[in-house]
Amino acid sequence: MSETTNNGAYQFEIVRTFNAPRQKVWQAWTTESSLLQWWGPKGFKMLAGKLELKPGGVFHYGMQTPDGNEMWGKFIYREIHAPDRLVFVNCFSDKDGNTCPNPWMPVWPLETLNVVSFEEVDGKTVITLRGAPINPTPEELKAYEGLKESMQQGFSGTWAQLDEYLAHN
Secondary structure, eight states: OSSSSSTTTTTTTEEEEEESSSHHHHHHOOOOOHHHOOSTTTOOOEEEEEESTTTTTEEEEEEOTTTTEEEEEEEEEEEEETTEEEEEEEEOOOOOOOOOOOOOOTTOHHHHHHEEEEEEETTTEEEEEEEEESSHHHHHHHHHHHHHHHHHHHHHHHHHHHHHHHHHH
């Protein structure tokens, strides 16, 4: 994560074990139809998605919040090492895929670099997700640091949806 500040000092990390083999979990992360079934905060409805899984490719997706608002985001893939690791930039976007600020928190970092590793242990998959803002301002770093606990809670809902997807597919 060479673009972060302080050698990753502001890094976010979450580790979770899924009761599924690595290949199945990898497929859930790298197939458009799968991502559309589980990605995003719990309670959000997926509106659309388009995946181009290759370095420089994009997963562009839209969601509807529980109160009816739309939000858009995208992953820009940097590295794909099947079935071990994905590296991508995550950011908010508009409906056309243009990068834009967080619609609820303008001081949020514009882009976050994420590294997701997949390790199979006794037929289960351990996912480690590490993220850090790219070239943040001091204000953006403060916002990011202040919401790490909230990000942990948010991912708990996303991981629950992935658990459910893996159990039924």
